[in-house]
Amino acid sequence: MKKNILLVAALLIFYSGQAQKIVKTINAEVSQQELKSHLYFIASDELRGRNTGTVENEIAAQYIASRFRSYGVQMAPGADSYFQQVSLMNAISPQKATFTVGEKEFALGEDLVFYTAKNGAFSGEVIYVGYGLEEDLEGLDLEGKIVVAKTGNGNPNERLTPYTIQKQRAVEQAGGVALVELFKPGRYPWRLIQYYFSGEKYSLYEGNEEEEEEAGFPSAWLLDEDGDLLSYFESLEEGATAEMTIGGQANKVIKVPNVVGYIEGTDPKLKEEVIMISAHLDHVGVSKVEGDSIWNGARDNGIGIANMLTAAEFLAKHPPKRSIAFLACNAEEKGLLGSRWYADHPVIPLEKTVYDLNTDTGGYNDVSKVTVVGFNRTSVTDLFSQAATAFNLEAIDDPLPEENYYDRSDNVSFAAKGVPSVSFDPGYTEMNEEITKYYHQPADEPQTLDYDYLTKYSKAYIYAVTLIGNHGEDIFWTEGDKYEPAGKELYGRD
Template identity: 30%
Template structure:
């Protein structure tokens, strides 16, 4: 036997066949440990700009350090600092409606709700009213609510939501863009009236609770709060009961208009109202400093290391407020569970050498209007380009799930990666079970979508016990003090959620091609018109 030849052959075979990488093990108790710390009473609900939030931010940064990740902020730290403005009403707002030769003054929250302005210390507008249906000005998409209407210098009255039968993600986007569409038509104010569907989902008393708190937004280097709708000087939401007389004065029945809007495809037509409105209110401002906690893992392939896959989860919650014995909102599920699973995915990814670089971000100000994500998306910290993003927000971990939902999956090639990741984790990918909620536009990933970045936002699915558990959480615990550690957490579900997200992130980071919008995706065409597109599935 030639021993030298045998040894040489063995060595060559060792080089030719690399050792298989070990599958990561996700420890349920590690997820539990993160949630237990982040949802503790000592952090007082992690409100943006609070000491409790700062403690949580330092906790996340310490975890990034232990993983060996690199700080990504411009000053060489893990903290991207930003100024957040909190605006509160200074006294009761006043909405004076003039119709039928009489003036009706509304100021009670039972009739009218006003969000304070972030840009003007005092608001005072007086103008004629024009009803514009749902307020959609996109003839290219079949929405032409402003046809024949002159709203320049006027206040537009619109219904909340979007026409029934509209794809939920498209409708949610257009709904969030109403003020922008009104501004482009020359309007100076917007008054919203809830639809029948919206009222059923959010009765007026719940809407009052939602408005109880400051408006928030990030402040630029010039000291001015950022806004996309500089021309809209004021706005309000009007109780349908109070709005009925306003419509009647123009010879229109609000009940009939709302009933038409409640039918599939119903699009009430607009008209110039025989009325005008005077809206005035003042606010006080408080600016606080908060931070996004951002780290990165450099890619191993120089050809694509400048392409980043982003992982985001909001770290903030809504703090201490309200009435009753327990006013502390711990935010255990929203979003300590999301941060906890993101950290465990980050720990596993940090042990690998993915081709593309990965950015990890725990974000501030989500509850105030996706503030930290908007700031990060518009003020990038990585020296490269974020080409795809996975967002972790409020996975409901009270049951062992057998499917996941990935909002946005159908819009880009990321959907195929998520489906493969779910299969690898022993579960499946399901379609959106709550299209009426428009969830795709309501979490941090959407601010990156608006900058042209394909993204997915995953949640635990509705199969088996899922729907009952998820809807129960939304009904009884969402944004309530009871979202705390006394919930029946299933920590094994937390480990499984981390696993499917790990496979997703690694699939994107090691993929042959960067994520691409599908050619037929509205969001790809709207926000990344010049980007290369993938052929639509099945074509």
């Protein structure tokens, strides 16, 4: 017994000493000036907000790749470039459209907006399908029909557009002619929907460029201010028909770069497992306003990219037992498209990717904390607390779960495939003016940041990656998490 106690004590002293050594090395080698220089470049006026599809966005991607190369971060195994080209459909909203059902006619803008569309005249029998979810569509014949549904899934706290995407795909695959969703204003006013759905929109595109003129599927939202239209469609006689005309819509296929890097782990066995570090490189570009029109995106997501590059420089010199991959995602602001593309076309097999540690932020308002969105959702919660405490910070869970930030950032692209994922972000405790005065505003510039805090935050992030990379126990979802079944399928667990 005495020998066992002595052995345990010796092991505790050894591991404590190792931890102190890593923390000391991080403190000595992570440079505030280097972190600051990344942010001043990424969020400079010259990069004009890094909007998807622009030259400045490409320059940001080239900068990240050049830093990877200089730090000794390798290309992913089997790759011949740091870049993964993401294929997007850039769609210009219709300039004219009508939707007619019986004696009712609805006009573009006033009553009708389009999520996706293509020019032409479309007609067919109308079928009302409730919310249009999988269980609502089961057993229904949608071939040649115009499908009418309610927006969302009935939960007012969840985003609506992800469900629009799901329904649109299901209706198109089932041979439907068009999807029309009834929108009753509540949390979001109609004028905001009009703004969001107008102009240019982006979506992933899996076809050939020659097919781009035919791409798109008529998917519209119809204003139902008082709920009268819902009653109308619910009581519509079987066999009733509708017509839809669309004009002035245009499509263009573009390619934008994700940036992927790789550091091989040190353990002969554990190096087959990969920890992914992700952050999005794009922002929203330049607006048509007087005065400062450049939306620099220092917080969103210059902090994430600077954090990634700072981690890359350190981890290239001090790799953990598991391998590390880096994914600078594009088109996050267009709907998480770059990370979704990677998850569908992984450069490193997802079954080898055992964790994703994302960074994405709209800002911070508590410099004593780091906020881990998904704090308790995976088996490494204690490591986040340990990493933060080492640099005099406190790791906390997302204080605004009602905003559903977890499913609104790139980590969810991995989670949906089953990869345990969180977003390790600068500290926020509420949505107040300190956040809103910078979030998606031209004022979000690099000189407004607290670099003493961000350096501590980045050190805690690097330590968290190191702890997870060296973790000797199982890494997986917390039992009962909604993404646990996808994880069991991905990794072949019972």
